[in-house]
Amino acid sequence: MEAADLAQLLTPEGMALLDRTPAVSDGGEIVRVVSRLRSEGHDPGLVAAVLTQAKLRQRALSKFGPFAARMLFTEAGLEQATRLQVAAQHAGRFAAAGLTRVADLGCGIGGDAMAMAALDLDVTAVDRDEVTAAVATHNLSPWDHARVELGDAAAFDLSRVDGVWMDPARRTSGHTNTKRLTDPDEWSPSLDTVFAAATTTPTGVKLGPGVDRDLIPDTAEAQWTSVDREVVELALWFGPLARPGVRRAATVIGPHGVAELTGAADAPDEAVGPIGEYLYEPDGAVIRARLIGDLARSIDGRMLSEGIAYITSDRAVTTPFAQGFRVLDTMPLDVKKLAARLAADGIGTVEIKKRGVDVDPAQFRKRLRLRGRGRVTLVLTRLEGRHTAILCERLADVAG
8 A cells, every 4th residue: 555545545534434434345245345335436646545455354354353354455555464462462462661752763553552552552663764754653542641743763772661662664665565674683673782772671572482592692581472373473571571581481361361481491391201192292382492391391291202292291281381192002103004093993094293393294195195084193203213193183183
């Protein structure tokens, strides 16, 4: 979306038209909406801008829920925006630390700033892109204690606030078809600028979950967050925003709510032991935070194999930090023998998981030539130094 498109959209006619245009995703539905709007005599450029927002609102439901129905987006801004349930966790940090004036530097479309404003924090949101700042202004309009400024995050006067939230731009500038930047010096603001701010001001920083761990300062609390089993970010917390004695945290958000595993440092793994009756796959946030050993100890477990993130135990445990499976059998990882076994058992549906083996699950599934009504989970991994297939059933399925 360019500035001219946004200006047209932000007119009374444009907003009224957008508000009565439903969120769309289906191709046929899009054609019908376009035909109806053009038949009503609306400008083709305005119709295109409205339709783009309607499609983005549909996509935004997974991140913003019902709030998406009144928000504006750019394609790149939506892709990079923090999910609202995660942004609420960020805002809660500032509120718990007693920081009432917060700057959201590199605010994007304003997702984090919205969550802060909802907790009655005084928010100054800053972005260097004119269109993005205008979109954020619209999204923050319900709160009179939130404002948007057009400017360079690196030049912001930190003395104006009690705390800072930074989300360095890690993609090239633009509103669509941006490319990822891998060099922290090319981020905006650069990682050096971010860490310099953290030495003087309570600071939270959003980074990609796969960032090089060597870049994490010893003074920061590093918190990896997953939503519905997908690891979505790494947040670094400095000063009073970091919790005493916590340097590693795995926050897991799902149907169970919010659960957290924390540690003072990377946790040593448990020793490797024989496979038990149950197998557990740690959540990705737990793996990224290197708290697998602490999880294993909490469920009386042991590592299945050296350097592989599977835990085995002799008891069934329900935990938000791992998916659990009951072990049915183990076999050598031989596709012909596996195919014969699954055919004999009437297995027609297979979930394939792998760690420590070089296998393409899609191609492997084709070679199994599955037939039947039964289902099973195949865990392809190393066991006692050998490539092994573990036949399992999910504990959730067993319980159901």
